[in-house]
Amino acid sequence: MTASANAIRVLAGLLQARTGQELAVSRIWRIETSLKPLLRERGFDTIDALAAAVVLDRESELAGAVVDALLNNETYFFRDHAVFRLLDGPALDMIRAAREPRRRLRIWSAGCSTGQEAYSLAIMLADEGERWADWTIDILGTDVSRDAIERARLGRFSQFEIQRGLPVRVMLRWFDQVGESWIAKRQLRRMIRFERHNVLDRPPQPAHFDLILCRNVLLYFPAEARAGAFDRLSTAIAPDGVLMLGAGETVLGQTGKFTSERTLRGLYRPTAHHPHQSHRAA
Incomplete structure (x- = not known):
């Protein structure tokens, strides 16, 4: 079932045109492995x-299904625990102090896939209910995949998904078992809204997010698209907001819109917030 060079070119071009993501040579294998279920489902003998x-x-529902299948939707609850320790400690302390007068917290999980990151954020905040009791909390999860967003909205996870990253006590506290699935409790679901969105498009409204997580998304973009995504993120974040990227991502050589937060390695601030700093990465 090996795909021809022309088929690879067509499908990789479709993915990049729809999402901005580049299917690098090292990831060409995804075409054959990711599309096998779709071939069976739609009755195609070959790629x-x-x-x-x-x-x-190219505008058909089939083309959309191909794009969804090629997207990397790998995710799990509390992915990279060091990130959530940083958020739950000094990062949110800093944001909370700045937002104390208005007591509103707006978070954007960009490239949220099937929603585990957004639900992890909601769990983290809900577990400190007294601390945030009189705050308005709005968590937005977005992804370019229609299928992923539909699943995220349901808040329904398989036994395998629910066990990835969640201790049993957390699982039992914040999810209800229904048959073989686990469904997020209403308290969590009402903290989050999900929208289909591409980070290359105009930011979701209203913007001015206090915290943006865009982890393991930009590494799939070619340089020009990556710079465009940073431009979009810079218009979506509050002037003193905080941006978190994935472990393998940086602003160094990519954009002048963000600068490393000097006291918190791995976090970035809009450059205008630190006009005296030169552009550098953590």
Whole structure:
């Protein structure tokens, strides 16, 4: 079922046109592995036949299904615990102090996939209910994948998904078992809203987010698209807001819109917030 060079070119081009993501040579294997279920479901014998059908109508529902299948939706609860320790400690302390007068916290989880990151944030805040009792908390989760966002809105996870990153006590406290699935409790779901969105598009409204998590998203973009995404993020964040990227991502050589937060390694601030600092990365 090996795909021809032309089929690979067609499908990789479709992914980049729809999402901005580049299917690098090292990730070409995703075409064959990710599209196998779709081939069976739609009755195509080969990837070349699927690519030919997409060429006939690049705006079809089939083309959208191909893009969704090619996206990397790898995620799990509290992915990279060091990140959440940083957030739950000094990062949120800093944001909370700045937002004390208005007592409103706005968080954007960009590239949220099926929602585990957004639900992890909600759990983290809900577990400190007294601390945030009189605050208005709005968590927005977005992803370019329609299928991922639909699943995130349901807040329904399999046994395998619920066990990835969640201790049993947390799982039992914040999720209800229904058959073989686990569903997030209403208290969590009402803290989060999910929207389909591409980070290359105009930011979700209203903007001015206090905290933006855009982790393991930009590393799939070519340099020009990555710079464009940083431009969009810079218009979405509050002037004194905080941006968190993935462990393998940085602003160094990518954008002048953000500068490292000197006291918190791995976090970034809008450059205008530190006009005296030169552009550098953590």
